[in-house]
Amino acid sequence: MKKLPARNKVSTSDTWDLSTLFASDDEWEKSFRKWEREIQKFKPFRGTLGKSAKKLSECLELDLEFDRLGERLGAYAFLKTTEDQTNADYQRMVGRFRSIATKAGEATSFIRPEIMAIPTATMKKFLASSSLAEYKLLLERLRRYRKHTLGEKEEQLLAMQGEMASAAGNIFRKLLDADLKFGSVEDESGNEIELTNATLSQLLQSPKRAVRKKAFHQFYGQFEAHENSLAAALAGSVQKDVYYAKVRGYSGALDRALFPDKVPQSVYDNLIASVRNNLPAVHHYLEVRRRKMKLKKIHMYDTYVPLLPGLRKKTTWKQASDTIIAALQPLGEEYCSVLADGFNGRWCDRYPNRNKQSGAFSYGVYQSVPFIMMNYTPEVLEDMFTLAHEAGHSMHTYLSSANQPFQYYNYTIFVAEVASTFNEELLSHHLLEHADDDKQRAFYINRNIDAIRGTIIRQTMFAEFEKIAHEMVEAGEPLTVASAKDAYGKLLHDYFGPDFVIDEQLQLECLRIPHFYRAFYVYKYATGLSAAIALSRRVLNGGKKEVNQYLGFLKGGCSKYPLDLLKGAGVDMRKPAPVDAALKHFGELVAELDQLV
Numbered sequence: 001m002k003k004l005p006a007r008n009k010v011s012t013s014d015t016w017d018l019s020t021l022f023a024s025d026d027e028w029e030k031s032f033r034k035w036e037r038e039i040q041k042f043k044p045f046r047g048t049l050g051k052s053a054k055k056l057s058e059c060l061e062l063d064l065e066f067d068r069l070g071e072r073l074g075a076y077a078f079l080k081t082t083e084d085q086t087n088a089d090y091q092r093m094v095g096r097f098r099s100i101a102t103k104a105g106e107a108t109s110f111i112r113p114e115i116m117a118i119p120t121a122t123m124k125k126f127l128a129s130s131s132l133a134e135y136k137l138l139l140e141r142l143r144r145y146r147k148h149t150l151g152e153k154e155e156q157l158l159a160m161q162g163e164m165a166s167a168a169g170n171i172f173r174k175l176l177d178a179d180l181k182f183g184s185v186e187d188e189s190g191n192e193i194e195l196t197n198a199t200l201s202q203l204l205q206s207p208k209r210a211v212r213k214k215a216f217h218q219f220y221g222q223f224e225a226h227e228n229s230l231a232a233a234l235a236g237s238v239q240k241d242v243y244y245a246k247v248r249g250y251s252g253a254l255d256r257a258l259f260p261d262k263v264p265q266s267v268y269d270n271l272i273a274s275v276r277n278n279l280p281a282v283h284h285y286l287e288v289r290r291r292k293m294k295l296k297k298i299h300m301y302d303t304y305v306p307l308l309p310g311l312r313k314k315t316t317w318k319q320a321s322d323t324i325i326a327a328l329q330p331l332g333e334e335y336c337s338v339l340a341d342g343f344n345g346r347w348c349d350r351y352p353n354r355n356k357q358s359g360a361f362s363y364g365v366y367q368s369v370p371f372i373m374m375n376y377t378p379e380v381l382e383d384m385f386t387l388a389h390e391a392g393h394s395m396h397t398y399l400s401s402a403n404q405p406f407q408y409y410n411y412t413i414f415v416a417e418v419a420s421t422f423n424e425e426l427l428s429h430h431l432l433e434h435a436d437d438d439k440q441r442a443f444y445i446n447r448n449i450d451a452i453r454g455t456i457i458r459q460t461m462f463a464e465f466e467k468i469a470h471e472m473v474e475a476g477e478p479l480t481v482a483s484a485k486d487a488y489g490k491l492l493h494d495y496f497g498p499d500f501v502i503d504e505q506l507q508l509e510c511l512r513i514p515h516f517y518r519a520f521y522v523y524k525y526a527t528g529l530s531a532a533i534a535l536s537r538r539v540l541n542g543g544k545k546e547v548n549q550y551l552g553f554l555k556g557g558c559s560k561y562p563l564d565l566l567k568g569a570g571v572d573m574r575k576p577a578p579v580d581a582a583l584k585h586f587g588e589l590v591a592e593l594d595q596l597v
Contacts, residue, residue, distance in 0.1 A: 017346035049114040053129035082357035105159035168236035169517035197358030198375040204304040216301035220505035230511040235479040257520035281587040283497035320384040327430030364397030392423035400557035414562040417528025425536035442596035463523035530582040
């Protein structure tokens with residue numbers, strides 16, 4: 001049986017280099033102790049922030065410097081735990097970091113209430129002072145929260161709940177990445193493959209249906225065996241979201257989630273409405289897939305295998321990274337050379353190893369190289385697109401960090417998903433431009449359809465489930481195994497259509513989505529790709545102006561609200577037009593695929 005290697009057996013060149021954060025665990029320890037001692041420096045500021053602009057400026061400067069060091073400490077500890085989820089030393093490091101972060105939150109809990117308590121006229125005078133010039137936008141944003149900020153004692157109590165609030169998500173992650181064991185599956189070539197979160201996608205792309213079916217049912221069998229624990233963890237996370245929304249005076253958990261980005265709920269609701277209006281195109285595609293695969297009935301495990309399996313090929317890491325760089329040439333030499341150095345250097349932790357965190361992510365730290373975690377599988381074409389996706393995040397971080405001060409560099413997730421899926425769009429365009437024949441073109445069109453279906457359609461279904469789940473709890477209805485499966489099952493029937501077979505185990509999918517532990521996050525994938533499709537067309541069909549506008553957006557960090565940053569780049573997400581256009585494009589791709597196959 002082919003098993004994943006232990007972490008200490010992985011080649012150093014295939015791992016990331018965290019020395020730009022800390023040269024060693026010992027250096028981390030020294031900085032951690034210094035960071036812990038810094039907490040006492042906040043005490044003299046208590047009760048003084050409304051006295052003068054200078055005093056407020058000094059406190060904000062201390063707070064930002066404290067956060068900068070904390071960001072590096074937290075990043076190093078977290079990234080180390082992802083390498084091997086069973087490593088007790090790094091789990092302890094993360095636990096110590098969280099403990100001190102909670103302690104720091106308690107010590108600084110006076111800052112927000114004191115700033116909120118400053119009379120409007122006084123704050124206006126403060127903001128006219130040169131000592132607060134670099135914090136003006138920061139303070140204006142903070143003051144938006146006045147009606148949602150409690151008194152000093154209440155804020156201190158909420159700050160003390162930090163570790164407890166993350167318990168549900170931590171429990172889920174340990175179950176998903178360490179405790180759930182899925183066994184092994186024999187692939188179409190007779191190789192015994194260890195079934196994991198990382199290898200599931202590979203097995204679901206097998207041309208042999210029996211392999212796909214076994215992998216699917218064997219994988220979900222573990223979720224079925226632990227459904228009560230998983231449902232309890234999800235319910236705990238949703239209850240936490242509802243609790244904090246209620247305590248802080250929001251109309252609901254969704255209102256609280258949208259508030260920081262200043263996104264009206266109409267953007268969320270319009271997304272769901274647009275997708276539902278275009279579900280016939282999704283059903284059409286699934287029927288095209290069923291016909292092409294010569295199936296009597298189509299199941300979920302039939303939706304990942306390429307429709308033209310003869311074109312499936314192995315793509316090495318170097319081939320993938322070189323192709324991505326070629327596809328991104330429209331963004332200019334500087335962008336591409338920096339990213340190429342990152343690919344060839346050690347920004348990336350490339351391949352799966354035993355007990356490594358599943359999935360992929362980009363992790364940015366101010367004035368450090370960004371880091372990309374992959375579980376790259378050369379046999380899976382989608383992994384090249386995942387690498388392009390995470391590279392988009394990383395270059396966004398790189399450019400924001402280079403052009404913004406610390407307080408304005410950390411862009412929000414809403415715009416992050418534009419930068420990542422934009423890169424996927426350019427890669428897709430590049431592959432279609434270089435297709436050898438209609439068969440290869442159909443292969444890439446099929447991939448594009450699946451990408452839009454996975455990112456806009458699927459993530460919107462997830463977003464609708466999140467909305468339903470939170471509304472249930474807000475109405476006093478408990479979120480249980482039965483109620484979660486029932487709500488999710490209805491969505492599956494709507495989104496996949498009447499002719500699609502919904503296996504009973506598929507309803508358990510709602511218990512295995514990590515993003516559900518970051519409430520109302522997934523809709524940003526859908527809006528992000530919709531914006532990315534529009535912006536990529538502007539860049540490909542435009543000139544230097546359009547490229548500079550897009551690069552300006554990447555350099556903007558969080559110096560403006562997300563919708564304003566996007567409007568400056570050339571797309572208005574306050575209107576349903578970008579989502580409708582993306583879905584129209586989806587329908588056109590389905591029609592072309594139907595003709596080609």
